[in-house]
Amino acid sequence: MSMDRMNGAQMVLKALAEQGVEVIFGYPGGAVLPIYDAIFQQNQIKHVLVRHEQAAVHAAEGYARSTGKVGCVLVTSGPGATNAVTGLLDAMMDSIPIVCLTGQVPTHLIGNDAFQEADTTGITRPCTKHNYLVKKTDDLGRVMHEAFHVARSGRPGPVVVDLPKDVLMKEGEYTPAARVKHKTYKPQVKADRAALEEALDLIANAKKPIFYTGGGVVNSGPAACQLLTQLVRMTGYPITQTLMGLGAYPASDPQHLGMLGMHGTYEANWAMHDCDVMICIGARFDDRVTGRLDAFSPGSKKIQIDIDPSSINKNVRVDVPVVGDVAHALEDLIKLYKARQIRPDASALKDWWTQIEEWRAVDCLKFNQDGKIIKPQYAIQRLYELTKGRETYITTEVGQHQMWAAQHYKFERPNQWMTSGGLGTMGYGFPAAIGVQMAHPDALVVDVSGEASFMMNMQELGTAIQYRLPVKVFILNNQYMGMVRQWQELLHGGRYSESYSEALPDFVKLAEAFGAHGIVADDAATLDEQIKEMIEIDKPVIFDCRVDASENCFPMIPSGAPHNQILLGPPGEDNDAIGDEGKVLV
Amino acid sequence: MxxxxxxxxxxxxxxxxxxxxxxxxxxxxxxxxxxxxxxxxxxxxxxxxxxxxxxxxxxxxxxxxxxxxxxxxxxxxxxxxxxxLTVDGPSVSRELALVKVVGSGEKRVESLRIADIFRANVVDSTNESFVFEIVGKTDKLDAFIALMEPLGLVDVSRTGVAAIARGTGSI
Structure with missing residues (x-):
């Protein structure tokens, strides 16, 4: 018998090991029992048992985003697979490399409406980068290695491998990774020289330039982030980062204008609107970033560097498209920049910075912490000040707290910030934090949360306790689905339809019920002490931070408005900030 | 803009x-x-x-x-x-249709006459019907089908367009 003969389930484990997988997040069930049996009989790969399959994918996303590795998921057929769908689409939208193994009914039952059968490849086709249904055990090794290749190469994304139970139980010939070459999938990594030269012509002659960078820089890796920092400093040009891009360039640097977009800073959005050359790197002109498209940065020439050609010219027509990996493109760009001895136009740049400093002087993120009631912005600011000195990872849920975290926590390095940007998935942050903590057992991992988002995946407290993962859930509790309420305030006459968090649990007792620790904070004066207590406790903590319930998230570009109509605070009575066209937008 | x-x-x-x-x-x-x-x-x-x-x-x-x-x-x-194929140099495109016409008398004769002009072939025939096979560009097929409409058109099956670049190059 050949060395490489084994059953399908053993092949799965062997392929995972060959791919360097250390942790897999999953939940057992009938169709995947053979894989669970193979897991039981080995010690190389650690399995983390989640409490819901959606959380398995988010945990794998947190793991992937904080390490740069592929995150791995194992779920059963039918409901196991359908529960994973939200996580898969989340990973798709934010370009997170995931391999998700789903069980399937045996091949002879496919199509028979068998127990726990779902058309998993059909359901997941639009929410994965690619998916496979393995029909023969002999194909399994090849498909597993292809799946990892597709997930991590080019623009990363989730890949599903659907595994019928009979394929897992039969014996076959294993194909090792070294023998697998993908026939078609070869993304362009190196950028075209002529396109880079053209980009440099624009960069060299810019009077009012801006770098606009996104999650693609983080995905390209730490080298890309260093090269970005190098190029930005060489030019002296301002930079703004998207929600997904935060951390690629250090937030405390004076050239950094903060985040742009709907809740971005006044200076970043105005600079985007008024610039003459926009250098977009690894960002995709999302509607949260552009605002009204036909008034988006009307006077600028645009350069876009992206590894995915379909991200270029999708929403906004660019003048110089550059297809390639960010790190490769930046390395070449810096070489050419030096070779051509480019000197930016110092006097134009001085005027541009003078203008930017005027916008910055507006101090758009200011808030007034006065008295006992904790302002949510203040809570984030204190969290930042008290955690910045240590290895800290921040995840978030979705809503006002997410935007406040993005605005007020200063991210100095990449892979430190995990948030659901594209899909906007409430319930993402807590399981993501569990995934981050698995990868970084000694680090401080904080899920900045809202009370409503937390309740979407709070069952994962069980997981955190079981694996002794001391994640901190920092809830900005305003007893509202805050962002929903904010929009109801702006768009629907303050009729807060179903956006009040009724019947909230006692979070301290909830924590205690699971064996975690609970803290309630409702006084600004003692907040620091309590945050320190949270950090010091070596187990999961739910931190119920009762914040000013009426606070809204500003600045804000109202939907359907261009960047230069950014609001610094609530519009006045007669100020119709959002037109009818804007009201249909989300 | x-x-x-x-x-x-x-x-x-x-x-x-x-x-x-x-x-x-x-x-x-x-x-x-x-x-x-x-x-x-x-x-x-x-x-x-x-x-x-x-x-x-x-x-x-x-x-x-x-x-x-x-x-x-x-x-x-x-x-x-x-x-x-629309921008990468010249190309040829063709489509095939099977067109069923039911009728008698002058209409039946007229359908045959038009089929002849369009170089369509009769691939099935009964006393009351013809099935024509026609090959060509989409607009030629559209024109033929439009002319058959008043002559007893009852059924159409089209293949959709197949196209290929002219000259020596391949995909």
């Missing part, structure tokens, strides 16, 4: 794909999911040894949307090549 009204153009796109299960669903799902038009789509295996199929698509949209369609097709994992 993007508020200029962009004209709608029609393009014929050839796509070489792995002939594996689900590949057509990926292509069609891309069009329905992103709201693109499909005016015609044909698919068949063209290289049994390499297991490759060729999809010929006719689609319409603004030039920016056509660019998007090509880029989106190109990033599907089982896609080998995407070629825009």
């Amino acid at each position: 993007s508020n200029e009204v962009e004209e709608i153009v029609t393009h014929t796109i050839a796509v070489l794909v792995d002939n594996e299960s689900g590949v057509l669903a990926r292509v069609i799902g891309l069009f329905s999911g992103r709201g693109y038009n499909i005016e015609s789509l044909t698919v068949a295996e063209v290289d049994p040894a390499e297991k490759l199929s060729r999809i010929t698509l006719v689609t319409s949209g603004t030039p920016m949307v056509i660019e998007q369609i090509k880029a989106q097709l190109g990033r599907l994992v089982p896609v080998h090549k995407v070629r825009d």
Whole structure:
């Protein structure tokens, strides 16, 4: 018998090991029992048992985003697979490399409406980068290695491998990774020289330039982030980062204008609107970033560097498209920049910075912490000040707290910030934090949360306790689905339809019920002490931070408005900030 | 600026794909999911040894949307090549239709006469009906079918467009 003969389930484990997988997040069930049996009989790969399959994918996303590795998921057929769908689409939208193994009914039952059968490849086709249904055990090794290749190469994304139970139980010939070459999938990594030269012509002659960078820089890796920092400093040009891009360039640097977009800073959005050359790197002109498209940065020439050609010219027509990996493109760009001895136009740049400093002087993120009631912005600011000195990872849920975290926590390095940007998935942050903590057992991992988002995946407290993962859930509790309420305030006459968090649990007792620790904070004066207590406790903590319930998230570009109509605070009575066209937008 | 009204153009796109299960669903799902038009789509295996199929698509949209369609097709994992036959030099395109006409007397004779002009063949005949086979460009088929309408047209089956570049080049 050949060395490489084994059953399908053993092949799965062997392929995972060959791919360097250390942790897999999953939940057992009938169709995947053979894989669970193979897991039981080995010690190389650690399995983390989640409490819901959606959380398995988010945990794998947190793991992937904080390490740069592929995150791995194992779920059963039918409901196991359908529960994973939200996580898969989340990973798709934010370009997170995931391999998700789903069980399937045996091949002879496919199509028979068998127990726990779902058309998993059909359901997941639009929410994965690619998916496979393995029909023969002999194909399994090849498909597993292809799946990892597709997930991590080019623009990363989730890949599903659907595994019928009979394929897992039969014996076959294993194909090792070294023998697998993908026939078609070869993304362009190196950028075209002529396109880079053209980009440099624009960069060299810019009077009012801006770098606009996104999650693609983080995905390209730490080298890309260093090269970005190098190029930005060489030019002296301002930079703004998207929600997904935060951390690629250090937030405390004076050239950094903060985040742009709907809740971005006044200076970043105005600079985007008024610039003459926009250098977009690894960002995709999302509607949260552009605002009204036909008034988006009307006077600028645009350069876009992206590894995915379909991200270029999708929403906004660019003048110089550059297809390639960010790190490769930046390395070449810096070489050419030096070779051509480019000197930016110092006097134009001085005027541009003078203008930017005027916008910055507006101090758009200011808030007034006065008295006992904790302002949510203040809570984030204190969290930042008290955690910045240590290895800290921040995840978030979705809503006002997410935007406040993005605005007020200063991210100095990449892979430190995990948030659901594209899909906007409430319930993402807590399981993501569990995934981050698995990868970084000694680090401080904080899920900045809202009370409503937390309740979407709070069952994962069980997981955190079981694996002794001391994640901190920092809830900005305003007893509202805050962002929903904010929009109801702006768009629907303050009729807060179903956006009040009724019947909230006692979070301290909830924590205690699971064996975690609970803290309630409702006084600004003692907040620091309590945050320190949270950090010091070596187990999961739910931190119920009762914040000013009426606070809204500003600045804000109202939907359907261009960047230069950014609001610094609530519009006045007669100020119709959002037109009818804007009201249909989300 | 993007508020200029962009004209709608029609393009014929050839796509070489792995002939594996689900590949057509990926292509069609891309069009329905992103709201693109499909005016015609044909698919068949063209290289049994390499297991490759060729999809010929006719689609319409603004030039920016056509660019998007090509880029989106190109990033599907089982896609080998995407070629825009409308812009990449001259090409030939053909479509086949089977057209059933039921009638008698002068109308029946007239349908035969028109079929002759269009060089359509009769591939089935009864005392009351003909099935014509016609090959040509889409607009020729459209014209033929329009003329058959008053002559007793009851059924049409069309293959959709197959297209290929002129000259020595291949996809």
